[in-house]
């Protein structure tokens with residue numbers, strides 16, 4: 001018998017030895033139409049998704065609308081979640097970030113918003129201003145400490161793109177830096193952040 | 202592909218690539234295991250950045266969402282890009298050592314394996330090594346067949362007496378049921394295990410000369426002998 005799951009051991013989890021992470025398991029069950037699982041998934045992830053959307057969109061009413069769309073999208077797409085391509089939380093975060101950015105880019109008043117947001121971010125990042133919103137203080141401290149370990153250009157490129165919702169050509173313009181440099185700083189900045197956070201790959 | 206495509210992983214993970222470039226990079230990911238692995242790690246990193254700005258939404262939102270999902274139809278499982286390219290419309294046998302399609306399929310499956318086995322338990326690594334050995338066997342041959350909209354591909358090495366089964370586009374098994382793989386010989390039918398939910402390869406063996414491969418839907422946990430008509434039966438030897 002070479003298959004990883006023995007026929008006579010139905011309790012063993014099918015995706016391999018050991019229990020799956022709860023969020024991933026709840027997403028998988030949601031993908032089979034299990035509303036109870038989705039309800040529990042909501043409890044676990046809505047804070048992260050709303051926090052991220054709020055960070056990008058910066059307006060509570062609009063952020064509520066966006067995060068509602070995001071959660072419906074997660075329910076709709078859950079059968080297509082493929083754990084071989086990444087973690088469940090990263091998958092949901094990506095959906096939320098894309099929706100938030102879509103909202104900002106479609107609603108933007110033009111260069112003014114970009115420039116204003118750019119100045120705010122370049123001035124040192126304002127993720128401090130959402131400190132009251134952060135429930136997981138340890139996680140926030142850890143991420144913040146690791147972000148502080150980046151070079152200024154890495155830090156600005158990464159936060160303008162992710163928290164500011166800017167595309168990399170916009171970031172290049174905001175920072176008056178060549179496209180190729182920005183692209184590279186985003187990559188080496190995230191790699192440094194990954195290693196500092198001890199993200200398992 | 203331009204040489205600097207590999208460096209787009211950071212901008213992609215930050216969702217900072219313009220739409221067209223993002224899709225182009227995704228196509229690159231499907232055939233560049235290095236970038237796929239790196240991008241996966243960087244996406245886990247941006248997920249941590251999201252977790253750092255957690256903020257609970259107003260409590261009324263949950264009731265709205267739970268009510269609305271009742272009206273939202275769920276998508277059907279997607280055909281993974283890894284198999285979509287190598288699938289064939291009809292059952293087809295590729296004998297011989299250097300069939301190009303087989304090499305492509307093997308490379309794609311290996312790409313998936315390299316990503317999957319990284320950082321996982323030894324047991325799964327060993328399984329991955331065994332699968333890789335079958336794919337690399339000089340006598341490996343490939344059979345693909347359609348099951349409805351899904352494709353089932355078997356890569357069989359007589360020398361290794363093993364077969365690797367990969368499916369694409371298979372709908373999720375009905376609630377409380379599993380797909381079970383069988384080796385069907387002239388005298389006996391042997392279980393080759395259950396198919397995992399995710400579209401990863403399954404290794405089955407030992408395969409005896411003359412065995413066919415079958416897949417059935419069985420009650421969760423599997424059966425000792427098939428209890429339903431096979432969805433497909435594939436001859437492994439010509």
Ligand SMILES: [Zn+2]
Pocket residue numbers: 206207229233235236237
């Ligand atoms: Zn690459």
